[in-house]
Amino acid sequence: MNTVSLNGVNVYPFSSEGKLLDYIDSHKGILIAINAEKILHATKQTRAIINRNVGYCDGAGAMIALKQKGYKNVRKIPGCELWLKIIRRFYQEKTFFLIGATNEVIIETVTKLKKEFPGIKIIGYRNGYIKTDKEKEELIANIAEKKPDIIFVAMGSPKQELLMEEIQKKHNAIFQGLGGSFDVYTGEVKRAPKWWVENNLEFAYRLIKEPKRISRQIYLIKYAYWLITKQL
Incomplete structure (x- = not known):
C-alpha cells in the first residue's frame, strides 16, 4: 500500500479498520496515530519516526486532507x-x-x-x-x-x-x-460523547472541558488555512 505525504508526514490511507487490521497481520510494525496537530507541528525527528513506521488517519483533519488528495474512501480510525x-x-x-x-x-x-x-x-x-x-x-x-x-x-x-x-x-x-x-x-x-465524535468535534469537546488546551489548539487555525488553500 502506498502512503500519502501531508507536510512531509507519510500516512496510509486505509479505507476501513478491517483493511488496517489485515495489513498489520501481515506486516509487523509500529502504528502511529496521525492528526492535524502531528501534521502541523511535524519536525525532522517526528517525521522520521512516523515515516519509518505505519502512520494511520486518527483525526478529522488528516482525513479531510487525504480526501482532498483524492482518497475519497479514507476513514478516520481513532x-x-x-x-x-x-x-x-x-x-x-x-x-x-x-x-x-x-x-x-x-x-x-x-x-x-x-x-x-x-x-x-x-x-x-x-x-x-x-x-x-x-x-x-x-x-x-x-x-x-x-x-x-x-x-x-x-x-x-x-x-x-x-x-x-x-x-x-x-x-x-x-x-x-x-x-x-x-x-x-x-x-x-x-x-467525548458519541455525537461529538461522530461529527468530528471531539477536539471542541476537549477544549470545553480543558480550556487550557487553547494554547495548543489555536494553531489549528493555521491547519485550517492549509486545508482551504490546499497547501498540504
Whole structure:
C-alpha cells in the first residue's frame, strides 16, 4: 500500500479498520496515530519516526486532507478505539504486553481486559513511568524473552514511539502507541460523547472541558488555512 505525504508526514490511507487490521497481520510494525496537530507541528525527528513506521488517519483533519488528495474512501480510525478492535480480532490467537499509565490504571486495565476478553493472553505489563536506563533495559530484555505478538505503549508522543523503536530492535511485533487510552478505558478520563465524535468535534469537546488546551489548539487555525488553500 502506498502512503500519502501531508507536510512531509507519510500516512496510509486505509479505507476501513478491517483493511488496517489485515495489513498489520501481515506486516509487523509500529502504528502511529496521525492528526492535524502531528501534521502541523511535524519536525525532522517526528517525521522520521512516523515515516519509518505505519502512520494511520486518527483525526478529522488528516482525513479531510487525504480526501482532498483524492482518497475519497479514507476513514478516520481513532486510536483509542483501534487498540480494542485489535484485541477483539486477535485475542484468541496472539499474546499481548501492555506498558503505560500509573500502576493502579494498568492493573485495572489488565483486570478489565481479562473480564471483557475471556482467555486473553496478557504475558506482561508495567506502568509507564520508566525512570532509569536500567529499568528500560530490563523491560526490553523481558519483552525480548517473552516475545509477545502485540505490544501497546501508552506514554504520549514521541516518548512512546521512541521506546517502541528501541524494543523493536530486540523483538519485532505489532506495536501501537496509545497516549492516554488506558485512562479512558478504565474511566479515569472521560472521552467525548458519541455525537461529538461522530461529527468530528471531539477536539471542541476537549477544549470545553480543558480550556487550557487553547494554547495548543489555536494553531489549528493555521491547519485550517492549509486545508482551504490546499497547501498540504
